[in-house]
Amino acid sequence: MTTAPQVVILAAGMGSRLGRSLPKPLTELSDGRTIMQQQFDNIHAAFGTNVKVTIVVGYKLEHIVEAFPDASFVYNEQYDQTNTSKSLMRALKSSGNGGVLWMNGDVVFDPALLVRVSEAVNRDQSFVTVNTAKVSDEEVKYTTGAEGFIEKLSKTVKGGLGEAVGINYVSSRDKAALLYHLQRVDDQEYFERGIELAIQNDGMLVEPVDISDLYAVEIDFAEDLERANLFV
Template sequence: MKIVILAAGIGSRLGNPFPKPLTPLKNGKSIMQMMVENIDKNFSEHDVYVVVGFKKNSIMENFPQLAYVYNPYFDQTNTAKSLVRALRKCKGESVLWFNGDVVFDEKLLKNLRPHIDEDTSFVAVNTNSVGDEEVKYTLKNGFVDQLSKEVKNGLGEAVGVNFISKNDLSQYIARLEECGENDYFERGLELLIEKDNAKVKAVDISAFNCMEIDFQEDLDNVNKFL
């Protein structure tokens, strides 16, 4: 299995002059440092690809041990086009990937391990109330049906931790390539479900601390549980 961290974006909503994954937290670590440490405790940092773009050198200098994929169009494209660049490096493998602005409890990965071992594609979700900016999901016959910020009557939030089986990877790459420049990778999953009848589970991780940091309010809430 390979692991991908999406860290190419500008992260303008938080207002940092540096990449959002380098945002310092109350515990003295950055978002990405916490993520990499949690990954390495459960898997191996040698299996990690980081997709970089905005001020890429600052991330690479902080984490010289990781492998990198560069999205030169980071200011013109969204996560679908960043992710597909990394997935092309992972053919024949299953892939676990993270948005680079997610802070999560190390125990989360232990909880996800059985689902990873089953090699069944999944999206990690919670069942919290959600607003306009969150990626929401619905289910059909027990599997993910819709997955986007525009979903009506969503059951909760997709938290930015996802897994694609090696059996679905080639088709998912093709669907991401179909996506528009401004699409999120969730659109590729919707196309995979719709056009290839892929079965993507929603794994409820509501029992664990896991939050994407988009705004200062999110950062404040994360620092509270740290």
């Protein structure tokens, strides 16, 4: 039986590129579910319905609170001035003991993905899910060291081996180091910068978990939504 981790969904941003009036995670998919409902369904399928889910909210938060009344909420009051590093920082500060699985609130993904990563969750091993099938300029890319653990993780990586999907886990032993660096990075940094600094400065070991054979689509633009709808 898979141990249920604490799960965090980052949903504070304005998602302006998609051009909708509601928070992006409440965008409806072709099967009638919202992006976030699809995430909840996948979380419950992998870890059971008693799993603790915390949503970091900001922009038009009342809509998300209303849609998911059973979740816990952390408020990023600077949602319009900060990036995902500060939302994750707030979530980790409010988390209990143990590791934390987190995801961006705009990812539509295969239900099998969380089942696959549950083995690493059970080992309490920090990881980043990756797609090695494509390496786009505007996406977060990664490289690995000799042992196979992640070395660099950013949009500016040269010679990237693949893209980060936006679903990650920090182990109980690595959480303090990651939190330390998230507190210190610039407000506009993505959380990946905190991971990269914890790797460089604290020797944090982060496994890349390859999910290339499964679907995972981050919804930034209308064409992303069209692509995600082919899967659901």
